[in-house]
Amino acid sequence: MRLTVLGGCGAWPTATQACSGYLVEYAGFRLLVDPGYATFPRLLLHTTADAVDAVLVSHGHPDHCADLNPLLRARGLSDSPPPALPVFAPHGAVDAVLALDKPTGDTGPSDDIPRLAEGADLFLSEATYVHRVPSATDAPYLLTARLAGRYARQAGIARLLLTHLWPGTDPSEAVKAAAEAFVRPVGVATADLVIGL
Template sequence: MRLTVLGGCGAWPTAVQACSGYLVEQGGFRLLVDPGYATLPRLLLHGTVDAVDAVLISHGHPDHCADLSPLLRARGLSDDPPPALPVFAPRGALDAVLALDKPAMLADAYRLHEFDPGDRFDVGPFSTDTWLLPHFVPNAGLRLSTPGATLAYTGDTGPSPDIPRLARDADLFLSEATYVHRVPTADAASLLTARLAGEYARQAGAARLMLTHLWPGTDPDLAREAAADVFTSPVAVAAPDLVAEVGDGTWTVDTEATP
């Protein structure tokens, strides 16, 4: 299993970083997870829009799903449209994004498969387990498994005893880490720190940890150090074109994709 980071910025994109977006590949199947703001241009550095086989979305905040709209436009309005794109999302999460266009305009561009966090289902070669994790809107933690590898992803979440269960023995734990050491009181139930992400990775026995959804302007080295204080296995911070080979424990930067 291969994970390619398209973006890992929380809330809004910056000049150098798109919001949450990840391309997960297995046996030639390409799954796009959380196409947030500004992820489509990054995706196009790794292939054409018709090369995406399915989309999986953790929750309905636009920094995790807004670029589904241009992706569907690029597919559905092309001269030779590809088959309808399977899109998996929590029930109601995509109502606002899909309402940006007239229903008939892109009706043939996608097939929506809604689920309730807690459901289990398959997406191509990936066995998918989901957890309802605390956030401002319903959010599904995602665990993608193949016979050779397991990737666990929090989406956006606050503290929960279900997080170590989601990440149990995962080859790679991709965890939101909006703040470094302390979440503002008003948001404390809905977001994590890098240090707490490290603690959850330790409790879960995960092999590696990748921090994502950092607040814009956060120093990634400080986030990495905060997680590494409590999690002694490898820690990285999501950055454009960072590639993780989930089963064999390596990560590299795709220099060919970086403009």
């Protein structure tokens, strides 16, 4: 049996330490215990989301269960979702975490977007997909990098920064798609990027 500590901070994570979270492995079985704030990225350093076999939550404080949400999203939104994940928790302990996902979108196409961004020095735009939203159900609620570029051109902004890219998206492909319509500087939001305005 092996225990891997994903974090041990109480209450909230720090810049260098996730909250409570532990990966227990035995005979090929992976049990995630208390996936608190910021533990999911740490988990991904050791295994994939679909390789987790079960989750145990000791209680409902978010520093012990908040990252159950990104784990479930990574599994459920993958191209080949794995089987349902058994989650063991006290009654009601993870209700708030499970209620986070509602059928709402991030931006969605709208003629109001260029008007709202008009003349901005920097347009920070959602660009979940590169060229098209693959699901007709999601199309009214998400933008593409290509459409963000078109909106940036229409708004006459100085710079475009794409954000909210789907995990695994090649940032250079998103920039290229936006640049089809927008000839000014285009970038992608990444951790620790600083832009003077």
